[in-house]
Amino acid sequence: MGHRILVVEDDATTAAYIAKGLVEEGFVVDRADNGRDGLFHATDGDYAAIVLDRMLPGLDGLAVLGAMRASGIATPVLVLSARAAVEDRVGGLVAGADDYLTKPFAFAELLARIRVLIRRGAVVPTVETKLSCANLEMDLLARKVRRDDQVIELQPREFRLLEYLLRHKEEVVTRTMLLEGVWDYHFDPGTNVIDVHVSRLRKKIDEGHVPILLHTVRGAGYRLGVLG
Numbered sequence: 001m002g003h004r005i006l007v008v009e010d011d012a013t014t015a016a017y018i019a020k021g022l023v024e025e026g027f028v029v030d031r032a033d034n035g036r037d038g039l040f041h042a043t044d045g046d047y048a049a050i051v052l053d054r055m056l057p058g059l060d061g062l063a064v065l066g067a068m069r070a071s072g073i074a075t076p077v078l079v080l081s082a083r084a085a086v087e088d089r090v091g092g093l094v095a096g097a098d099d100y101l102t103k104p105f106a107f108a109e110l111l112a113r114i115r116v117l118i119r120r121g122a123v124v125p126t127v128e129t130k131l132s133c134a135n136l137e138m139d140l141l142a143r144k145v146r147r148d149d150q151v152i153e154l155q156p157r158e159f160r161l162l163e164y165l166l167r168h169k170e171e172v173v174t175r176t177m178l179l180e181g182v183w184d185y186h187f188d189p190g191t192n193v194i195d196v197h198v199s200r201l202r203k204k205i206d207e208g209h210v211p212i213l214l215h216t217v218r219g220a221g222y223r224l225g226v227l228g
Helices: 012-024 035-044 061-070 086-094 107-121 156-167 175-181 193-206
Strands: 004-008 028-032 049-053 077-081 099-102 130-133 136-139 144-147 150-152 214-217 221-224
Touching: 004 012, 004 035, 012 028, 012 107, 028 035, 035 049, 035 061, 049 061, 049 107, 061 077, 061 086, 077 086, 077 107, 086 099, 099 107, 107 175, 130 156, 136 156, 156 175, 156 193, 156 221, 175 193, 175 221, 193 214
Parallel strands: 004 028, 004 049, 049 077, 077 099
Antiparallel strands: 130 136, 136 144, 144 150, 214 221
């Protein structure tokens, strides 16, 4: 049986859309359409992750989140909200959310973020000093990158981009995730800054080496990993 996911969303169309997609991906989904029922399910069930709408009847999403955390419930929570201002996003994270996704959203991104949250919650956090993918290695303390024992010189932004991709290796990383995680943008600047940096990084880490590690996933984003 797949991981159990709780979806707390008062809009029936949105809730059905999310639930259908998750079930098709092998998850078991429970639903609640108001804050009070959502909190009851969250405290009573054993969930791998919770998708929580911010604006809910009965009890606001952040109030649900606060009550969960006050009760010691550490289940990873992805907050959904139409409120995209920086202060709203920060408020959600400060309240205890593990991630914050604004509406409208692409299901592929929602799915990717849920999977990341599940993986994070499944392991005991450790302080990583080295990251790797196949024969590519990054030493975070020495700020060095090597492939086949050959040192690869990276600019600071390229280093940060590669670090992000290594932390999400074998996952599809969207442009939105890169803008927020690497450039600290919470909006799309409407430029090709990501494409330019990815192209430069790909030349440095893949040119002259096998296997090819940095791949473009058409219509979705990028993936660092070995293709099967």
